[in-house]
Each structure stands twice: as C-alpha cells, then as structure tokens.
Amino acid sequence: MQNLIDLLRKTTSVATDDVAQLTKKNFNDNYGYAGKPVNFTNAFQDMPIKIKWTHEYLSKTLVKQEKIENTNDESAPLYISYADYLNISEPHLYFKTSGLLSAEIKEDYHIPEAFNCWYSNTKLGAPKTNLSWIYAGNAGTGSQIHRDIWWSSAWNYLLKGKKLWLIYPAIYSEAIKKNISEYQINPNLEDWSEVINLPYKPLTCIQNAGDMIFVPGDCYHQVINLEWTLSLTENFINETNYDLVRTYFRNSGNRDNLSKIEMIVRKGFEQLEAQK
Numbered sequence: 181m182q183n184l185i186d187l188l189r190k191t192t193s194v195a196t197d198d199v200a201q202l203t204k205k206n207f208n209d210n211y212g213y214a215g216k217p218v219n220f221t222n223a224f225q226d227m228p229i230k231i232k233w234t235h236e237y238l239s240k241t242l243v244k245q246e247k248i249e250n251t252n253d254e255s256a257p258l259y260i261s262y263a264d265y266l267n268i269s270e271p272h273l274y275f276k277t278s279g280l281l282s283a284e285i286k287e288d289y290h291i292p293e294a295f296n297c298w299y300s301n302t303k304l305g306a307p308k309t310n311l312s313w314i315y316a317g318n319a320g321t322g323s324q325i326h327r328d329i330w331w332s333s334a335w336n337y338l339l340k341g342k343k344l345w346l347i348y349p350a351i352y353s354e355a356i357k358k359n360i361s362e363y364q365i366n367p368n369l370e371d372w373s374e375v376i377n378l379p380y381k382p383l384t385c386i387q388n389a390g391d392m393i394f395v396p397g398d399c400y401h402q403v404i405n406l407e408w409t410l411s412l413t414e415n416f417i418n419e420t421n422y423d424l425v426r427t428y429f430r431n432s433g434n435r436d437n438l439s440k441i442e443m444i445v446r447k448g449f450e451q452l453e454a455q456k
Contacts, residue, residue, distance in 0.1 A: 184344070184406075187372035187384060194347060194385035194393070198222040207294035207394075212333075212420030215396035217347045217383055225390040229289050230339050233410065239263035241285055242277065242314065249274040249321075265316065274321040274405075277314045286312070289412070292392075295335050297416035298448035311415040322367045322404035325360060327353065331397040331428040332415040338387050341409030345393060346375065346382035347401040355380060356400050367404040397424045417441075418448060 195218040199206065202223040211218045242262035250258070252272045260268070265275045291297070300311060311329070325346075328334050346365065348356055356363050365375055375382065386406070387393055395401055417425050422445045429438040 183372050187375055190376050191381050191384045194219050194383045202294055204293045208420055218394050219385050220392045224392045246278055271318040274317040280310050281312045295416045296418055298444050299417045302444050313413050315411045317405045319405055319407050320367050325363050325400055325402040327400055328415055331424045332417050333397045333421045334395045334413055334415045336393045336411055336413040338389050338391055339410045340389050341407040343387040343409055344404045344406055345385040347399055348382045350398045352380040353398050397421045
C-alpha cells in the first residue's frame with residue numbers, strides 16, 4: 181500500500197468533480213472540448229445498476245460464452261459465461277463482454293446526456309461495432325495500455341470495487357506509440373516504481389464504487405484492479421471529439437468507413453441545430 185501511496189504522491193492526479201448533477205454544458209465546457217480526464221465522484225452514485233447488477237442477475241443475463249483475457253498471457257484462449265467466471269479460482273483471468281449488449285441489459289441504464297453518442301444513435305442503421313462493455317475482475321487484473329476504438333472518448337462507471345487509472349495526456353500519444361512496451365505496466369500491486377520512473381508520467385486516479393471516469397479520445401491509458409471489480413464502459417462520438425475520430429479514419433485509408441463517419445458527423449450537427 182505504501183508504494184501505491186508513493187505513486188499517487190509523485191504523479192499528478194486526474195481531476196475530481198463532485199458536482200451533484202452533471203449537465204451537458206458543464207461537461208462540454210470544462211472537460212469534453214478540452215479533452216480533460218475527470219472522475220465524477222458524486223453525480224452518478226445513485227445509478228440503479230449499482231444495486232440491480234448483482235452476481236445472480238448478471239449470471240442469468242450474461243449467458244454468452246465470452247473470451248476471457250489472461251493477465252499472464254500464458255494459456256490458450258478461454259471462453260466462459262459470467263456465472264462460470266465467478267467460480268474460477270485463477271486470479272489472473274479478466275472477464276469482458278465482447279459483443280453488443282442485449283436489449284435487456286441496455287434497458288437497465290440511461291446514458292448520461294453529456295455522453296450522447298452520434299454513432300449509437302444514428303438513423304443510418306443499427307451500429308455494427310460494439311461500443312459498450314461490462315468488465316469483472318480480481319485484484320491484479322486489468323487492461324493493457326491502449327487508446328480506445330477510433331480514438332473515441334469513453335466513460336467508465338464502477339459498480340463494485342476499486343480501480344487504479346493511469347491516463348497519459350494526449351500530447352504524449354505519439355511518443356508513447358513509438359515505445360509502447362516501455363509503458364506496459366505489469367499489474368504488480370507491490371511495486372509501482374516503474375511508473376514513477378517513466379519518461380512521461382501518467383495522470384493517476386483511484387476510482388471507487390459509484391465514481392464515473394471520463395477518458396478523452398487519443399489518450400493512452402491503463403486500468404488495474406486493486407480489488408474485485410465490476411464496471412460498465414461505453415465509448416462515444418459527438419461534438420466534443422468528432423474531429424479526432426474523423427482524423428483516425430482519414431489516417432486509416434478506408435474511404436468507405438470515412439464516408440460513413442462523415443455522414444454520421446453531419447447528421448449529429450443537424451440534430452444539434454434542431455435542438456436549438
């Protein structure tokens with residue numbers, strides 16, 4: 181624990197916002213347009229899924245066999261359901277849904293207005309790419325360092341447990357990309373000195389149950405579970421980050437996908453105008 185305290189003391193903290201109710205204007209003006217990571221510690225404490233999503237409920241709802249991530253990366257791929265995952269003793273396995281969440285699950289929560297997604301709400305057809313995930317994992321599991329899909333932004337809501345976030349400001353993205361292995365942190369809960377000694381240090385945050393983290397597009401980040409955790413995350417594209425997403429598709433060279441994103445962006449701005 182002392183080493184973790186040292187890490188937090190020697191790095192800059194992610195911004196904390198304890199506003200009781202988050203408005204779209206508040207979010208856009210202070211965090212969205214600026215691409216500033218933030219942890220909302222008060223506004224989402226009473227989300228119904230915090231109570232409703234018990235082990236029993238999710239075991240009955242998440243019945244699909246999911247590909248389980250292996251923190252040790254030493255074994256063949258393992259496909260199991262949520263209920264099966266709860267009965268596995270190996271602490272290095274990390275559960276993550278991979279496909280589109282079912283209508284039943286999606287009806288359990290309302291996406292905050294601030295995180296409205298033009299892609300998910302498009303009238304051009306149902307989204308074919310998954311932008312919603314449920315994660316569950318033991319202490320010592322977590323994600324590898326990465327940028328999110330299409331350089332879109334994300335929100336992560338923690339229902340149970342405690343997570344450590346390492347978020348690198350976007351200004352460092354190109355430098356990190358050139359030497360990404362140096363920034364891949366082993367989720368060793370005893371020694372965080374390798375993070376403190378990195379050339380570019382991350383913003384850090386301890387996320388507790390009921391907190392919602394915003395991660396801007398194009399920010400490399402890594403999440404490490406400090407306790408058994410359950411969380412929901414969604415990516416989104418809207419007026420705060422559309423140009424970054426468009427840049428991603430321009431760089432990809434896929435003209436068909438770029439054309440679709442351009443259309444979604446145009447429809448998004450038309451909707452904004454209609455709301456005025």
